Amino acid sequence: MTTVPTSPRPDADWWREAVFYQVYVRSFADGTGDGVGDLAGIRSRLPYLTELGVDALWITPFYPSPMHDHGYDVADPRDVEPVFGDLAAFDALLADAHARGIRVTIDLVPNHSSHDHEWFAEALTAPPGSAARARYFFRDGRGPDGVEPPNNWPSVFGGPAWTRVPDGQWYLHLFAPEQPDLDYANPEVVADLEETLGFWLDRGVDGFRIDVAHGMAKPAGLPDMVPAEDTGLFADDGPGDLRFDQDHVHQLHQRVRAVLDRYPDRMAVGEVWVFDDERLAQYLRPDELHLAFNFRLLTADWDAAELRSAVEHSLATVASTPAPACWVLSNHDRPRHVTRYGGGAVGTRRARAAALLQLALPGVAYVYNGDELGMPDVDLPDEVLQDPIWERSGHTERGRDGCRVPVPWSGDQPSYGFSTTPDTWLPMPAGWAPLTVEAQEQDPDSMLSLYRVALRLRRGSPAFTGDGLEWLPAPDGCLAFRRPGGLVCLLNLSGGPVPLPEGQVLLASEPVTDGTVPDDGAVWLQA
Known part of the structure; x- marks a missing residue:
């Protein structure tokens, strides 16, 4: 069992090697029986998160909202939406998490408000x-x-x-009509953001994930932009796209950092959909964000060259900054990686290997709720889709609902212990009994068991020390690197088995007892 400290350790840099667990609040656990996840549900599952071995939570928006974009349209950034609980429920969750040594970070949505604000x-x-x-x-x-x-x-x-x-x-409104953009050239808007930061920091939150962190500044005069071929969800359309990544956005992040610096041990990570290494690095200057998501790993195909390039670019981005790299494979806005990597048994096998790649890399890892269970996307019927993208696209883009289906906990029928009602906010499919936490806890070869062992090793083994990595010679179609502490990670995408490197096997995504690493497999060794 995992040792439970009485409170998070006092460490100004606690986040530098942390594993964050993203809780999509509607879909994690329902504590009130209405089919919608809530703060009480999260609190009830803290023992599970302790046993999983995560260091911190990122909880998606739980503020008052008409839910046109499921909470990212905030009507009041300093209160709790009644469907999720109230401020007392948040305080209780925060206290219990801290008692277990788990930090709590929350979503900040500064680019826009709700039209009900x-x-x-x-x-x-x-x-x-x-x-x-x-x-x-x-x-x-x-x-x-x-x-x-x-x-x-x-x-x-x-x-x-x-x-x-x-x-x-x-x-x-860069997003839905119900999400009007705020103008941060107005000092009153900046002051209100600072008040929101202080409100939650005073309650004891450990940091923020800043939504659309690259979009808070707009160019003077709002000129026409260069039309782009792909202006889809969070596409990085480069310097011609005037909606995002304007130079003066950095002044706002300096204001945010100035507030954070008044509180010890607090941090902020930015959602920054910018793929130019130098532009992204600017968000990580000493007086700006502590971390920024680098989405290259999330957007890379299952290809050795693409994955290596994603790692190299991510490390190059942070090389000249105080920040560590920040790795993510899935989140609530993109198809889950089990599905991206092919779905079914193939996608699951690859997702197991990708987990060992992500968790072997130096820096910070974000795990989306359900990643540790191998959850796939769900092909939902048209009539239940709720994402505004579905309506705004004229029913040509299905949106993000497929990766937001609730987490299965136990049993063999919907709602699999997520709620006391089978009528969940998005329907859960039949046949998910093998995915449940209950089923996987009893199986030492399950995805959940793999994550638990991986996180225990990551936290406790000296092999994972050191900030950098050294690429090692590897067979064609493979990646291999060594961390300064001696960890060797090999990922095999060659199409066939490859020889197991020398060293003590710490963990493997597939059996390596015959002296080889199978195709779509990964292994950790102590050099």
């Missing part, structure tokens, strides 16, 4: 040019009588990034 309600009733509208991007339209949007920017969710209000002006 009191500020936006005030803006809609205020005249053009008013102080209320200056908190957002209200602009006159173009063309005869202003009937055309102020510029050509598309919404990430499909359609134009502008919606017209009855008095004729338009407002900007």
Whole structure:
């Protein structure tokens, strides 16, 4: 059993090698029986997370929201949505997590508010040019009588990034119309963000994941952008895409960091969909973000050259910064890697190997709830889809619901212990009994058992020490590297078995008893 400390260890750099567990709050555990995950559900499953061996949680938005984008449309950033609980429930979760030595970080959604936010309600009733509208991007339209949007920017969710209000002006929303963008050129907006940070830091949260961290600044005059071939979900369309990665966004991250630095042991990680190494590194300067997700590993195909390139670029990005690399294989916005890697037995086998690759790399790892169970995406029927992308795309893009289906805990029928009702917010499929925590806990060869052993080794073995890695000679179609502490990781994508390197086997994603590493397998050794 895992030793449980009485509180997180006091360490200003606790996050540098941490394993964070992303809790998609709607889908992790339902403590109230309404079919929707909540804070009480998370609290009830803290023993499981302790046994898994994670260091910290990232909890997705639980704030008051009309749920047009399932919580990423925030009506009040300093309270709790009643479907998830209340502030007392959050405080209890935080206290219990800390008692188990688990840090708690929460989602910060600064780029936009909900259209139900009191500020936006005030803006809609205020005249053009008013102080209320200056908190957002209200602009006159173009063309005869202003009937055309102020510029050509598309919404990430499909359609134009502008919606017209009855008095004729338009407002900007990079995402859904129900998510109007805030204007951080307005000091009042900046001050409100700082107040939100302080509110949660004073309650004891250990840090933040900053949503759309590269989108909070807009260019003066909001000029037209260069049309891109792919303006899909979080695509990095480069310098011609004026919606994101504007130089003055860094001033905002300096303001955020200044608040964080007033509290010991706190951190922030940015969702930064920028693939240029030098541009991404700018977010990691000493007075900005502590961490930034590098999505190269998440977007790489199951190919040795692509995976090696993803690792090399990620390490190159942080080489000139104070930050460690930050590795992620899946999250609530992208298809789960079991599915990306082929689905079924093939995808699961590859996902097992990818887990050992991710957890062997130096730096920080983020695990999405269900990764440790080998959860795949679910092909949901049209009538249950809820992601705004489905409607905004005219039913041409199915959106992200498939990777957000609730976690299965026990039993052989939906809702598999997630809730006391089978009618969960997204339906759970038949046939998931082998995926449940209950089933996998009894199987030493399960995905869950693999993760538990891997996280125990990662935390406790001196083989994992050191920040860098050295690439080792490897057969064609394989990757092999050594950490300074002596860990050797070999990943085999060659199409056939390859010889097992010399050393003591610490862990393997597939059996290596015959002296070979099978195709789509990975192994950890102590050199």
